[in-house]
Amino acid sequence: MGGDAPTVDDVGELGVLRSVLAVVEPAAADVGPGDDAAVLTTSTGRTVVTTDSMVLGLDWRDDWSSPQDVGVKVIAQNLADVVAMGARPTGVVVALAAEGATRVDWLVDLTRGMADELRRAGVGSFGGDLSGAPDGTVVIAVTALGDLPAGREPLLRANARVGESIIVSDVLGRSHAGLLVLLGEVAPSERAGTATQECVGWHRAPRPRYAGDEAVAAGVRCAMDVSDGLMLDAARIVRASSVRLAFDGDALRAMARPLEPVVGDRALECVLSGGEEHALLATSPEGRVPAGWHVVGRVEDGRGVTLDGESAQTEGWTHFGAR
Amino acid sequence: MGGDAPTVDDVGELGVLRSVLAVVEPAAADVGPGDDAAVLTTSTGRTVVTTDSMVLGLDWRDDWSSPQDVGVKVIAQNLADVVAMGARPTGVVVALAAEGATRVDWLVDLTRGMADELRRAGVGSFGGDLSGAPDGTVVIAVTALGDLPAGREPLLRANARVGESIIVSDVLGRSHAGLLVLLGEVAPSERAGTATQECVGWHRAPRPRYAGDEAVAAGVRCAMDVSDGLMLDAARIVRASSVRLAFDGDALRAMARPLEPVVGDRALECVLSGGEEHALLATSPEGRVPAGWHVVGRVEDGRGVTLDGESAQTEGWTHFGAR
Numbered sequence: 001m002g003g004d005a006p007t008v009d010d011v012g013e014l015g016v017l018r019s020v021l022a023v024v025e026p027a028a029a030d031v032g033p034g035d036d037a038a039v040l041t042t043s044t045g046r047t048v049v050t051t052d053s054m055v056l057g058l059d060w061r062d063d064w065s066s067p068q069d070v071g072v073k074v075i076a077q078n079l080a081d082v083v084a085m086g087a088r089p090t091g092v093v094v095a096l097a098a099e100g101a102t103r104v105d106w107l108v109d110l111t112r113g114m115a116d117e118l119r120r121a122g123v124g125s126f127g128g129d130l131s132g133a134p135d136g137t138v139v140i141a142v143t144a145l146g147d148l149p150a151g152r153e154p155l156l157r158a159n160a161r162v163g164e165s166i167i168v169s170d171v172l173g174r175s176h177a178g179l180l181v182l183l184g185e186v187a188p189s190e191r192a193g194t195a196t197q198e199c200v201g202w203h204r205a206p207r208p209r210y211a212g213d214e215a216v217a218a219g220v221r222c223a224m225d226v227s228d229g230l231m232l233d234a235a236r237i238v239r240a241s242s243v244r245l246a247f248d249g250d251a252l253r254a255m256a257r258p259l260e261p262v263v264g265d266r267a268l269e270c271v272l273s274g275g276e277e278h279a280l281l282a283t284s285p286e287g288r289v290p291a292g293w294h295v296v297g298r299v300e301d302g303r304g305v306t307l308d309g310e311s312a313q314t315e316g317w318t319h320f321g322a323r
Numbered sequence: 324m325g326g327d328a329p330t331v332d333d334v335g336e337l338g339v340l341r342s343v344l345a346v347v348e349p350a351a352a353d354v355g356p357g358d359d360a361a362v363l364t365t366s367t368g369r370t371v372v373t374t375d376s377m378v379l380g381l382d383w384r385d386d387w388s389s390p391q392d393v394g395v396k397v398i399a400q401n402l403a404d405v406v407a408m409g410a411r412p413t414g415v416v417v418a419l420a421a422e423g424a425t426r427v428d429w430l431v432d433l434t435r436g437m438a439d440e441l442r443r444a445g446v447g448s449f450g451g452d453l454s455g456a457p458d459g460t461v462v463i464a465v466t467a468l469g470d471l472p473a474g475r476e477p478l479l480r481a482n483a484r485v486g487e488s489i490i491v492s493d494v495l496g497r498s499h500a501g502l503l504v505l506l507g508e509v510a511p512s513e514r515a516g517t518a519t520q521e522c523v524g525w526h527r528a529p530r531p532r533y534a535g536d537e538a539v540a541a542g543v544r545c546a547m548d549v550s551d552g553l554m555l556d557a558a559r560i561v562r563a564s565s566v567r568l569a570f571d572g573d574a575l576r577a578m579a580r581p582l583e584p585v586v587g588d589r590a591l592e593c594v595l596s597g598g599e600e601h602a603l604l605a606t607s608p609e610g611r612v613p614a615g616w617h618v619v620g621r622v623e624d625g626r627g628v629t630l631d632g633e634s635a636q637t638e639g640w641t642h643f644g645a646r
Contacts, residue, residue, distance in 0.1 A: 030369070031477050036407040036548050037371045037372055037410070037467075038372050039369060039371050040372070041368055041369050041370075042365065042369075042370055044368065045365045045368040046353070047468070049360055049361050049363070050360030050361070050416070050450070051416040051450070051451060051466060053454045053464065055457075058454065059454070082359075085359055085362060093372055095464035095466070097420075097462045097464070126372055127373070128374060129374050131377075131381065132381045133460065134378075134380055134381075134457075136457055137456065141376065141418035141420070142418075224359055225359050
């Protein structure tokens with residue numbers, strides 16, 4: 001992030017805020033940025049709150065991702081959590097800690113990406129906080145708020161019931177496939193065509209469907225965001241609901257097939273263990289599958305996660321060495 | 324943060340969470356930590372939200388502050404912002420980014436400090452997020468939520484009115500005085516006694532009175548948290564309310580006097596420009612001063628911040644070089 005463009009150290013905190021506020025849209029709040037805190041009126045009095053961060057060098061690399069990509073991704077992963085509770089996002093607050101050498105234009109483009117994804121979800125920002133950070137460090141901590149529509153119960157991991165279908169709101173595996181391409185661990189074949197770009201794009205800047213309302217309309221009561229890998233996230237539902245999630249290998253292999261030209265024989269691994277997908281994993285009353293969703297298994301009596309009846313590896317992404 | 328004690332890298336994310344969750348109290352939420360997001364019911368449907376971070380090496384030094392101190396401070400500065408809006412804190416979410424070499428016992432003690440200050444304010448935690456970070460980096464981003472009691476309007480910087488008294492909820496200057504001691508820029512005299520410890524203690528771990536309800540009971544409609552220095556924060560009220568804040572030098576010099584044994588002739592500077600106080604600065608209808616508050620000036624027709632009728636320096640703390 002060197003070069004001649006002004007840095008945070010050059011223009012100071014107020015200079016950064018001035019540049020950044022020019023591209024961000026305030027959320028619908030009674031009191032917006034500029035006071036000690038934002039005030040928002042919720043329609044029902046039930047607020048949903050979640051927080052998730054991205055760290056330079058760990059969650060993104062500047063040679064792989066544009067600042068817009070990073071902005072889109074950090075918002076998407078937070079809004080996906082709000083939506084996974086069955087709530088409608090109302091806005092975010094952003095706490096940014098950035099080294100003094102961070103370029104202001106990088107921050108403005110980061111904010112553009114955040115504003116863009118917020119706009120796609122129909123929400124804005126309640127404000128934020130800018131801190132300094134040690135050399136080489138940029139941490140973006142986003143907290144997202146949402147509102148549970150009147151009369152709606154939250155979608156909980158503990159609500160899966162025997163006999164329900166396991167459904168996902170989108171295909172899986174693209175983010176991890178894109179990561180493998182960026183890491184040079186796979187060599188996409190010529191017939192991969194645009195699939196490679198789609199995977200790399202999804203890894204850099206996922207654009208989830210935010211399909212919470214669709215799930216609720218189909219009678220879903222259990223949902224979660226696929227952020228750490230399908231099998232690992234499924235194990236969380238298993239623990240919370242005391243059920244068995246029995247996945248259908250054929251359905252998941254069908255989902256993996258379009259990834260084969262990109263990642264070869266690692267396609268199923270991408271579908272089963274790839275993180276940062278931000279599709280919804282849910283269970284729905286049998287026979288009720290929202291348009292565009294995929295049925296990938298069944299909730300059964302018992303415990304654990306199975307694939308074609310065999311106990312499945314429930315591994316996925318973690319930030320540190322041990323699990 | 325070296326030594327033989329287990330680090331984050333040793334025990335992994337889940338290991339840390341297990342250790343940390345043992346000492347944190349969940350906030351009163353319909354759905355607490357463990358799902359994609361927390362769900363809380365507000366009594367009125369008006370939610371207040373703010374975020375503020377602390378960064379190792381910039382906002383604290385491990386040789387000056389214990390992890391408990393850091394935990395108290397990061398919570399206090401966030402709750403003070405919620406209270407400055409006239410709201411009652413309901414809870415926090417914490418996004419922590421920490422290098423792998425961070426000791427688990429340091430994180431547990433940090434959490435103890437956070438839990439302790441949350442308990443003092445009568446609230447808990449809605450959950451959080453743990454990320455890795457580059458070597459040498461620890462960033463703690465807290466987002467605090469609050470609830471505006473039914474029928475209460477938020478206390479805004481724009482609400483100061485000519486003829487009101489300027490009041491503060493506590494004495495000022497201790498945090499900056501403590502910082503000067505820690506920096507070795509001043510040599511406390513022998514007669515300073517416990518005042519030095521009090522100042523250093525306030526710098527490490529301020530324990531604000533959270534006096535929002537007192538302010539509202541006295542008819543206050545304009546308040547803010549003193550976080551960047553009295554004069555600088557006053558200038559923000561001036562801009563928002565289009566008034567003059569005329570400070571009474573005698574009142575502020577009286578406040579500075581107990582600091583003189585600690586910081587000598589820099590006592591008034593501490594009162595005027597010292598940040599991280601987390602007292603409330605407010606304006607109240609004349610003659611209405613809550614018990615324990617201090618009258619320090621008057622709201623006048625005009626613009627700017629004055630001290631004994633002279634235009635005052637409105638400088639304070641900023642994270643970066645430029646202002």
